[in-house]
Amino acid sequence: MKRKFINIGYAIFVLSLLGINGLQAQEKKDSLVNVAFGTVAREDLLGAVSTVNVSDLMKKNYYTNSLGGIQSFVGGYNGNIWGQSALVLIDGVPRSASNINASEVESITVLKGANAVALYGSKAAKGAVLISTKRGKVAPMQIDVRANTGFYVPKAYPKYLDAASYMSLYNEACRNDGISEKYGQDEIYHTAIGTNPYRYPDIDFFTSDYLRKAYNKTDATAEIYGGNERTRYYTNFGMTYNNSLMKYGEQKKNKDLEFNVRANVDMNLTKWLTASADAVAIYHNNYTGRGNFWGTSSTLRPNWFSPLVPVDMFAPYVNSLQTIATNSSHLIDGKYILGGTSTDQTNAFADMLAAGYVKYRTRNFMFNVNVGADLGMILEGLSFKTAYSVDYMNYYSEAYKVNYAVYQPVWSNMNGQEVITGLTGFGEDTNAINEYLGDSKYTQTMSFSAQFNYNRTFANSHNVAAALLGWGYQTQQSVDANHDGSTYHRDSNVNLGMQAGYNYRHKYYFDFTGAVVHSAKLPEGKRNAFSPTFTLGWRISDESFFKDNVSFIDNLKLTASYANLHQDIDISDYYMYKGYFVNNGGWYQWHDSSAGGNTTASKRGDNPELTFIQREEFRAGLEASLFNNLITLDANYFVQYTRGGLSQGSSTIYPSYFSSWDFSFLPYLNYNDDKRTGIDFTVNMNKKIGEVDCSLGLAGMYMTSKALRRDEVYQDSYQYRVGKPLDSYWGYICEGFFQDRTEIADHATQTFGTVQPGDLKYKDVNEDGVIDSKDQVNLGHNGWSASPFTFGLNLTLKWRNFTLFAMGTGQTGAIGFKNSDYYWVRGSRKYSDVVWGRWTEETKNTATYPRLTTTDNSNNFQNSTFWMYKTNRFNLDKVQLTYDLPRNVLKNSFIHDLSVYVSGESLLTISKERELMETSVGSAPQCRFFNLGFKASF
Numbered sequence: 001m002k003r004k005f006i007n008i009g010y011a012i013f014v015l016s017l018l019g020i021n022g023l024q025a026q027e028k029k030d031s032l033v034n035v036a037f038g039t040v041a042r043e044d045l046l047g048a049v050s051t052v053n054v055s056d057l058m059k060k061n062y063y064t065n066s067l068g069g070i071q072s073f074v075g076g077y078n079g080n081i082w083g084q085s086a087l088v089l090i091d092g093v094p095r096s097a098s099n100i101n102a103s104e105v106e107s108i109t110v111l112k113g114a115n116a117v118a119l120y121g122s123k124a125a126k127g128a129v130l131i132s133t134k135r136g137k138v139a140p141m142q143i144d145v146r147a148n149t150g151f152y153v154p155k156a157y158p159k160y161l162d163a164a165s166y167m168s169l170y171n172e173a174c175r176n177d178g179i180s181e182k183y184g185q186d187e188i189y190h191t192a193i194g195t196n197p198y199r200y201p202d203i204d205f206f207t208s209d210y211l212r213k214a215y216n217k218t219d220a221t222a223e224i225y226g227g228n229e230r231t232r233y234y235t236n237f238g239m240t241y242n243n244s245l246m247k248y249g250e251q252k253k254n255k256d257l258e259f260n261v262r263a264n265v266d267m268n269l270t271k272w273l274t275a276s277a278d279a280v281a282i283y284h285n286n287y288t289g290r291g292n293f294w295g296t297s298s299t300l301r302p303n304w305f306s307p308l309v310p311v312d313m314f315a316p317y318v319n320s321l322q323t324i325a326t327n328s329s330h331l332i333d334g335k336y337i338l339g340g341t342s343t344d345q346t347n348a349f350a351d352m353l354a355a356g357y358v359k360y361r362t363r364n365f366m367f368n369v370n371v372g373a374d375l376g377m378i379l380e381g382l383s384f385k386t387a388y389s390v391d392y393m394n395y396y397s398e399a400y401k402v403n404y405a406v407y408q409p410v411w412s413n414m415n416g417q418e419v420i421t422g423l424t425g426f427g428e429d430t431n432a433i434n435e436y437l438g439d440s441k442y443t444q445t446m447s448f449s450a451q452f453n454y455n456r457t458f459a460n461s462h463n464v465a466a467a468l469l470g471w472g473y474q475t476q477q478s479v480d481a482n483h484d485g486s487t488y489h490r491d492s493n494v495n496l497g498m499q500a501g502y503n504y505r506h507k508y509y510f511d512f513t514g515a516v517v518h519s520a521k522l523p524e525g526k527r528n529a530f531s532p533t534f535t536l537g538w539r540i541s542d543e544s545f546f547k548d549n550v551s552f553i554d555n556l557k558l559t560a561s562y563a564n565l566h567q568d569i570d571i572s573d574y575y576m577y578k579g580y581f582v583n584n585g586g587w588y589q590w591h592d593s594s595a596g597g598n599t600t601a602s603k604r605g606d607n608p609e610l611t612f613i614q615r616e617e618f619r620a621g622l623e624a625s626l627f628n629n630l631i632t633l634d635a636n637y638f639v640q641y642t643r644g645g646l647s648q649g650s651s652t653i654y655p656s657y658f659s660s661w662d663f664s665f666l667p668y669l670n671y672n673d674d675k676r677t678g679i680d681f682t683v684n685m686n687k688k689i690g691e692v693d694c695s696l697g698l699a700g701m702y703m704t705s706k707a708l709r710r711d712e713v714y715q716d717s718y719q720y721r722v723g724k725p726l727d728s729y730w731g732y733i734c735e736g737f738f739q740d741r742t743e744i745a746d747h748a749t750q751t752f753g754t755v756q757p758g759d760l761k762y763k764d765v766n767e768d769g770v771i772d773s774k775d776q777v778n779l780g781h782n783g784w785s786a787s788p789f790t791f792g793l794n795l796t797l798k799w800r801n802f803t804l805f806a807m808g809t810g811q812t813g814a815i816g817f818k819n820s821d822y823y824w825v826r827g828s829r830k831y832s833d834v835v836w837g838r839w840t841e842e843t844k845n846t847a848t849y850p851r852l853t854t855t856d857n858s859n860n861f862q863n864s865t866f867w868m869y870k871t872n873r874f875n876l877d878k879v880q881l882t883y884d885l886p887r888n889v890l891k892n893s894f895i896h897d898l899s900v901y902v903s904g905e906s907l908l909t910i911s912k913e914r915e916l917m918e919t920s921v922g923s924a925p926q927c928r929f930f931n932l933g934f935k936a937s938f
Contacts, residue, residue: 034109034132036119037092037451037469037497044503046511046535047561047621048113048636050074050682054105055134060796060805061880062148062901062933064219064240066100066131067108069877072792072807074110075634075699076680080786081112081127087120090131091278093368093389093447094123094473094493097131099282103146103221104236104262106134112680113636114563114617115533119469121495121517125567125615133278135264136225136232142896143938144223150931151214154245155906155918157925158822159833163202163303164192166831169838173852176756183303191303196418198313198339199411201306205297210248217242217929229268236262245924249352250289258284272374282364290358290401291351298821298922300347301830307349308336309409315419329429330354330404340406345426347406356400358438366391368447381456381464391445397438403430440478447473451497465501470494494518509537509559519568519612523577526611533563552627559621566612570645576668577610579603586662604648605658607667616641635681641708645672651713671711674726678703693798700791716766718777727782729815731863732775733763737839737847752859758839758851760860779863783814783871803882810874817867822921824861827854873911879904897937905929 032039033051042051052073054066063069071078080086088097109130111117117124161169167183174181191200219240227233237260244254259282266276312335314321328337330353338350346355368389375382410422451469458464472494496516503509514532540546541556579602586601621636648666650659658665680701687694705726714720721728738744738761748764750771765775781788794807822832837848850860880903890898906928909918920926 034107034130035116036111036124036128036130037449037467037471038453043506044509045623046509046537047115047559047619048076048638048680049109049111049116050077050634051107051109053107054102055107058102059899060803060882061807061878062146062903062931062935063102063878063905066097066102066105067129068102069792069807070108070110071699071790071809072794072877073682073697073699074792075682076112076636076678076701077110077129078701078786078790078792078809078811081110084126086110086127086129087117087124088129088131089120090366091133091368092130092387092449093366093391094445094475095366095391097129099280099364099366100131100133101221101236101238101240101260103223103238104133106132108132113561113619113621113638114565114615114640115511115513115535115561115619118513118515118531118533118563118565119471119495119497119499121471121493121497121515121531122519122565122567122612123493123569125565125569133262133264134223134225134234134236135266135276136227136234138229138232139226141224141226144935145221145938146933146935147218147220148931148933149216149218150903150929150933151216152242152245152927152929153214154925154927156915157206158298158919158921160204160302161831161833161835162192162204163200163301164188166302167191169831169835169852170828170854172838172840173854176758176851177854179854198306198308198310198409199418201303203300203302203304203307205293205300208247210293211245212247215243215245227266231268232266234262234264236260246289246293246352248293249291249349250355250357251291251293251352252289253357254288256284256286258282272377274372276370278366278368280364280366282362284360284362284364286360286362288358288360289352290355291348293348293352294923296348299830301828305341305344305408306339307347308332309339309407309420309423310336313418313420315412315414315421318421321420321423324407324423324425328405329402329431338404338406339408340426341408342424342426345406346404350404350406354402354404356402356432358400359398359435361396361398363394364391365393379454381454383453383455384451385453386450387448389445389447391443393443395442396440398435399438400432400435402432403428405429442478443475445473445475447471461505463503463506465499467497467499469497471497492520503537505542507539507542509535509539511535511537515565517566517612519571521568521571521574521576522610522612523608526577526609529566529612531563531565533561533565535559535561554625554627554629555623557623559619559623561617561619561621563615563617563619565615565617567615568612570613571610576646577607579606579665579667601663602665603663605665605667607669610646610668611644611670613645613670614641614643616643630685630687632684633681635679637679638677640676642672642674642676644670645674647671647711649711651711653711671709672707673709674705675708676703676705676726691799693796695794695796697794698791699793700789702789703786704788714774716774718765719774724778725781727785727814728778729780729782729817729863729868730776731779731817731865731868732771733765733777734864734866735761735763737761737844737850739844750859752862753855753857755859756851757841758844758847759857760850760862760864760866762862762864779865779868780815781813783811783816786814787811787871788813801884801886803884804880805882806876806879808874808876808878810872812872814871815868816871817863818869818916819861819863819867820921823867825852826856826861869913869916871911871913871917873909873913873917875906876908876910877906879907894938895936898934899936900934901932903931903933905931 031042033042033045035049052070087094090100111128117128120128167188171181171183191202221238223236225234240258242256246252246254262280264278268274311325325331325337330338332353338354340347368387370387372385373383375384405425405427407423407425409420411418412421449471451467454466456464475491499513501511512534514530516530518528537557537559539557541553581600581602583600584598586599617638617640619636619638624633646668649669649671650666654666678701682699684697707721707724707726710721712721738755738757738759740757744755747761748769748771750762762771764771765777790811792809797804821829823834825831825835835849839847839851880901882899882901885898911917918926
C-alpha cells in the first residue's frame with residue numbers, strides 16, 4: 001500500500017508541469033492572506049475567505065486553544081462551517097487543531113466558499129480552516145517569555161433531592177401506582193435528622209468531602225526567533241499543567257502535564273532556491289484515579305448505601321467482624337472497610353479509594369519540509385514548490401488495577417447503641433504489584449504536494465496567475481472504530497488541482513479553479529470526478545461614475561461564484577456499493593410451518609453506479625469600507641445544494657419484498673438532496689474618541705436548510721421530511737395534564753402505556769382517535785447542532801498603556817428538550833429538584849411536572865412541547881485587561897517589553913434557560929476561568 005501511495009505521489013509530481021499559485025498579487029508581505037496552496041493579497045480575495053491575525057490578537061487576548069473565540073471574528077464559523085465539519089490544516093498539512101497552541105499561530109484563515117476549497121479536493125468540500133504557524137524574521141535574536149496561572153471555578157452543580165426527601169417522594173410514587181410504600185417513616189425520620197449516616201446514608205456528591213472549590217491551570221511559553229537573509233528560525237517551548245476538582249481517594253492526584261517543542265527554519269539556499277523545515281514534538285501525560293465519579297453522581301440514589309462501613313461500630317462480641325477488618329487489603333484510614341450491595345459490588349467511591357489508577361501517555365511527532373524554486377530564468381513569473389510531511393501519534397496507557405471486596409452491614413441496637421452485628425461480603429480482595437500496559441494505538445499521516453506557479457503582470461495592468469498542482473495524504477490507524485484490529489483501509493485523499501486567474505488593475509477579476517478527485521470508496525469506473533468553480537469580481541468603487549457620485553464609500557467590491565464539488569466525506573465506509581451475504585443471517589421455514597433452520601441471507605444489494613455526493617453552490621459577495629475606513633464590511637449570500645446523499649430505498653424506490661426483518665436486497669443509492677441558504681457577514685468599526693482607540697466587531701450568520709428529496713411515505717402530509725429543515729426536531733404537542741379519569745376516557749387513546757391522572761396529554765394531530773408516532777410534528781430547529789442565527793462580538797478599548805478586550809457569542813432561533821435523566825426521572829432513579837413541581841390532586845392546577853411513578857412511564861417521557869425550551873443565549877466569553885509598561889521605564893534594563901494582564905473566561909450566560917445551560921449532568925461541571933499572566937521580551 002505504501003508503494004502505491006508513493007507511486008501516486010510521483011505521478012502527481014510529474015503531472016504538475018505547468019503550475020500555479022492562487023492570485024498572488026505583488027503586495028507587501030503583511031498584506032498577504034494564506035489561502036489554498038498559496039497566498040493572495042488581501043485586496044484581491046475572492047469569495048467567502050476570512051482571516052484572523054492571531055499573533056496580533058494575542059497581544060490583547062491570551063488563550064491556548066488555537067481556534068478559541070474565532071466565532072467572534074469570522075461570520076459563518078462557530079466550531080464548524082454552516083453546521084458541517086471543516087478540514088483543518090496546519091501549515092498545509094491535515095492535522096488536529098488540538099495539536100497546536102495559540103502561541104505558535106501567526107494567522108488563521110477560514111475558507112467557506114466552494115471556490116476557495118476546491119484545490120483541496122474531496123476532504124475539504126465542507127470548508128477548510130488553515131492554521132499558519134509563526135516564522136523567523138530577519139532581525140537579531142529575540143526571546144519572548146510568557147507565563148500564566150489561573151483557577152477554574154465551577155458555575156453550578158446539579159440539584160438532587162436529599163435522601164429523606166427522595167424516600168418521601170418515592171413513597172408517593174408507590175401510592176400513585178397502588179403499591180405498598182417502600183420506606184418506613186421511622187427510616188425516613190432517622191435519615192432526615194442524621195442519626196447514623198452509615199446506617200441511614202444521605203450521599204451528596206457535590207460537597208467539600210469530595211471536591212475542591214477550584215482547580216489550577218498553569219502554563220509557560222518561551223519563543224526564540226530571529227535570523228538573517230540566508231536563514232531564519234522560530235522556536236517555541238511550552239508547558240501546561242492542570243489538576244482537577246477531585247480531592248478524594250486516588251483521584252485527588254488527577255493531573256495533566258504537557259510539554260511541546262516547535263522548531264521552524266526557513267532557508268535561502270541560493271538566489272533561486274529556498275527551503276523550510278518544521279519539527280514538532282508534544283508529550284502529554286495524564287494521571288487519573290479509577291472511578292466514574294461524575295457519571296455516578298447522576299445515578300446513585302442518596303440513600304442507597306454507605307460507601308464506607310465504620311470498624312469502630314462493629315459489635316465487640318462478634319469476633320468474625322474484627323477478623324474481616326484485620327484481613328482486609330483496603331482498610332481506609334484504619335477506620336473503614338468498603339461498603340456496597342449485591343447489585344453494587346463496585347462503585348465510584350470504592351474505585352477511587354482502592355481500585356488503582358490509569359496513566360495515559362500521548363506522544364505526537366510532526367515533521368514537514370518544503371522546497372521552493374524561482375524558475376524565472378526559464379520563464380519569467382514561473383516558480384515551483386513541493387512539500388512532504390509525516391506525522392506520528394502514539395497513545396498508550398499504563399494501568400494499576402486492584403479488585404476489592406465490598407460489604408453490606410447488618411445493624412442492631414445494643415444497650416441503646418447502634419452496632420454492626422453482621423457483614424455480607426461481595427467480591428474478593430486481591431493484591432496487584434506491578435503496572436500493566438493497557439490500551440495502545442497509533443496514527444500515522446503522510447502528505448505530499450507539488451505545484452508549479454505562474455504569476456506575472458503585463459503592462460502594469462494585466463495580472464495573470466495560473467497553477468497546476470497535485471496533493472495527497474494518507475492516514476493509517478492501528479485500530480478501527482470497533483477496536484477489533486488494524487484498519488483494513490487507510491484514509492486517503494489524492495487530487496490534482498488547477499487554477500487560472502486574471503485581474504485588470506485589481507478592478508475586474510476572473511478565476512477558474514478545479515480539481516480532479518479520486519475515491520477508493522466508490523466502484524471502479526466511478527472513482528474519479530472533476531470539480532469546477534468559476535468566480536467573477538468587480539471593484540465597482542474604482543469606476544469613475546461611482547467615484548464621482550458616491551463619496552462615503554472608500555472601497556466596494558462585488559463577487560459572484562459557481563461551484564460543483566464532488567466529495568466522499570458522507571460515504572461512511574468502503575465497499576458500500578457492494579452487496580453481501582452472511583451465514584445464519586436468515587430463517588428458512590418448511591412448507592408446513594412446523595420446523596425450519598438457519599440459512600444464508602442477503603444483507604445488502606449491489607449498486608455499481610454509486611458515485612460522489614455533490615456540493616453545488618451559488619454565491620454572491622460584497623466587500624466594502626465606508627467613511628474613510630471607519631466601517632468595513634464583508635458579506636456573502638449563498639445557496640448550496642447537496643445532491644446524491646446516500647439512502648437505502650425501502651419506501652418508494654423498491655418493492656417491499658426486497659427486504660424483511662432478516663434479509664435485505666436494498667442497495668445504497670445516491671438519492672437524497674438537500675438545500676442550504678444563508679448569509680454570513682463581518683462588520684468592523686474603528687474610531688478614536690479622545691484618547692481612547694475604539695474597535696468593535698460583529699460577525700454572524702443566518703442560515704436555513706431544507707430536505708429536497710427523501711425516500712419516504714407518510715399517511716399525513718405534515719410528517720414528510722421533504723420541505724422541512726434538515727435539523728428539525730420532531731415531537732408531540734402537549735396539551736397539559738390529564739386531570740381525571742373522565743378526561744382520559746374522552747381523549748384519544750395514547751399508546752405509550754397506561755395513562756393516569758397527572759400524566760401528559762398529547763394532541764391528536766391527525767384526528768384518528770389514537771396518539772402515536774403519526775402525531776409527531778416539526779417543533780423547531782435543533783439547538784445542539786446549529787441555530788439559524790449565530791453571532792459573535794468583539795470590543796477593544798485602548799487608553800494610553802491600558803487595553804480592555806471583551807468578546808462574546810450568541811445564538812437564536814432553535815430549541816432543545818429537557819430529556820436527560822435529570823428531567824426524565826424513570827422508576828426508582830435519582831430525583832432532581834424538578835420533581836418538587838409534580839402533579840398531585842392538591843397541586844393539579846399549579847403543577848409543573850407529571851405525577852411520580854415507580855414505572856418507566858414512557859407516556860410522559862416523549863419529546864414534546866412540554867419538555868421543549870428555546871436555546872437562545874448570549875455568552876460573555878472573555879474579558880481581559882492588559883497593561884503595557886512604558887518603554888522608557890525599561891530602557892536601562894535587558895527587558896525590551898513587558899505586559900501584565902488579568903482575564904476571565906466563560907463569565908456570563910444571558911438566557912431564560914441560563915441555569916439549565918450552565919449545569920452539566922453526569923459530567924464535570926462547566927467552569928469560569930480567572931487568569932493572571934505576563935509577557936516579557938528580551
